[in-house]
Amino acid sequence: MRRFNLKRNILVTVISFFVWSSEHGTCNAREGKHWGRSKATPQSISNKNGRNPRGSKNLVHQASRMMGELYTAQDETTKTPLQNGGSSVTFNVLDYGAKGDGSADDTKAFEAAWADACKVEASTMLVPTGSVFLVKPISFAGPNCDPNIIFQLDGKIIAPTSSAAWGSGLLHWLNFSELKGITVRGKGVIxxxxxxWWNDSPLDKPEEVAATSARDSNYSSSQNLISSEVSQKMPSTKPTALRFYGSTDVTVTGITIQNSPQAHLKFDDCTLVRVFDFSVSSPGNSPNTDGIHLQNSQDVVIHSSNLACGDDCISIQAGCSGIYIHDINCGPGHGISIGSLGKDSTKACVSNITVRDTTIHSAISGVRIKTWQGGSGAVQGVMFSNIQVSEVETPIMIDQYYCDGSKCQNKTSAVGVSGISYQNIKGTYTSKAVHFACSDSLPCKGVILNTIELKPQQEDKPLSEPFCWKTYGELQTSxxxxxDCLLVGKASNPYSC
Structure with a gap:
């Protein structure tokens, strides 16, 4: 590709967003290693009064990115207007040989388009509307790519259904790694x-799988046809559909991810993440299909999205802090969860989490914290506020005895849970309104309940009473x-990361 230098001024990217925060430190970690204290404390995000802001339009805003050096493209390359009046070089996968007919393998065309887009700051890789692209496992990788690349998804990308495409099993299908200023946007579908995968694989979390209900009866018959055509069993390792790793300033907006083999959207070791106007669509009985999975990530805002899946709508894992979630429509699924944490005696640190102005329906759980016995670390500084639930088995839950199998031994150590606030949680439940099962050795402390109004879905059906075990806290309202099962006073044991 011929190139020439074009000098332009650079407009500084401004990113401002707000999160309710606590005074505690945070921890970072990578898989397979014990957690260590982060060298840099993630920036606390709050308004001048230390309260959570309300207007979602003003909470997440990113100024237009400007280009530094522009390159000329090949004849098939176009330029897309930018908000500042400049232009962005666009690399259309059709110009690199993609067929877009839903049956030809378009992986090499995607790889070639990315290779060129990677070299041009603020470029756009275009997956155009009106086409269906079959793409095998692929990585759009840095760290040597120029920043602020846009992956414009207007068409549809589908995964291969042949076991040969996955070998012995892969963790990810579409993977973006070690990038700065990466945006995936559009009106397209993944x-x-x-x-x-679901039809042949055992359930990893059998105790969490709800009975199939009428809401799943309209599950696509075409999916069943695809399954019947598979001649060889799929690998036991199921991939995440879209994953971001080791990246900064990440935006996902507009797109839909559906029927992922496992988690739909995952962020691992990322900072400054924005997800909005985003949709997940999978049946309620699809196993382990988390909507959004956060791990080792800081300063994340997720809002104005619809998440329907077979597991947690949003899962917040170890190493996360500064997470602000609001205006989410969750269901079916397993609600919004922190954890599970501390498995296999690992240390897990999670802090500064806010979930508010959210609807959860037809779910196993509402807002939940779950930790394994034997772990260490802490969950601290969490607020669940303005949550409307409907037909949720257990709307409010802390479970420090979490176990996803039948052979879990009792252990004394635990991930500490403190500073958890539940404000204005209302709606209906089908099993138990509140379940607090805290550790004998590290009781939960600082659990605050204010304006909790939960009623049985069926008034005439006997249900379990609220349950508390080793839970210290305060009722601020009736x-x-x-x-009436909260313990009064303060637990003396310290929690730290």
Whole structure:
């Protein structure tokens, strides 16, 4: 590609967003290693009064990115207007040989388009509307790519359903790694065609799988047809549909991810993440299909999105801090969860989490914290506020005895849980309104309940009373149903990361 230098002024990118924060430190870690204290504390995000802001339009805003050096493109390359009046070099996958017919393998065309887009700051890689692209596992990788690349997804990308495409099993399908200023946007669809995996694989979390209900009866018959055509069993390792690793200033907006083999969207070791106007669509009985999975990531804002899946709508894992979630429509699924944490005696640190102005329906859990016995570390500084639930089995839960199998031994150490606030949680439940099962050795402390109004979905059906074990906290208002099992006072044991 011929190139020439074009000098332009650079407009500084401004990113401002707000999060309710606590005074505690945070921890970072990578898989397979014990957690260590982060050298740089993630920036606390709050307004001048230390409160959570309300207007979602003003919470997440990113100024237009400017180009530094522009390159001329090949004849097939176009330029897309930018908000500042300049232009962005666009690399259309059709110009690199992609067929877009839903059956030809378009992986090499995607790789070639990315290779060129990677060399041009603020370029756009275009997946155009009106086409269906079959793409095998692929990595759009840095760290040597120029910053602020846009992956414009207007068409549809589908995963292969042949076991030969996956070898012995892969953790990810579409993987973006070690990038700065990467945006995935558009009105397109990523379809993992997950039924070929779900039908053959055992459930990893059998105790969390809800009975199949009428809401799943309209599950796509075409998916069943695809499954019947698979001649060889799929690998036991199921991939995440779209994953970001080791990246900074990440935006995902507008797109839909559906029928992922496992998690739909994952962020691992990322900072400054924005997800909005985003959709997840999978059946409620699809196993382990988390909507959004956060791990080792800081300063994340997720809002104005619809998440329907077979597991946690949003899962917040170890090493996360500065997470602000609001205006989410969750269901079916397993609600919004922190954890599970501390498995296999690992140290897990999670802090500064806010979930507010959210609807959860037809779910196993509402807002939940789950930790394994034997772990260490802390979950601290969490607020769940303005949550509306409907047909949720257990709307409010802390479980420090979490176990996803039948052979879990009792252990004394635990991940500490403190400073958890539940404000204005209302709606209906089908099993138990509140379940606090805290550790004998590290009781939960600082659990605050204010304006809790939860009623049985069926008034005439007998249900379990609220349950508390080793839970220290405060009722700031009367609750429905009455929650009289909290312990008064303060637990003396320290929690730290």
């Amino acid at each position: 379809d993992g065609q997950g039924s070929v 609750t429905t149903p009455p929650i």
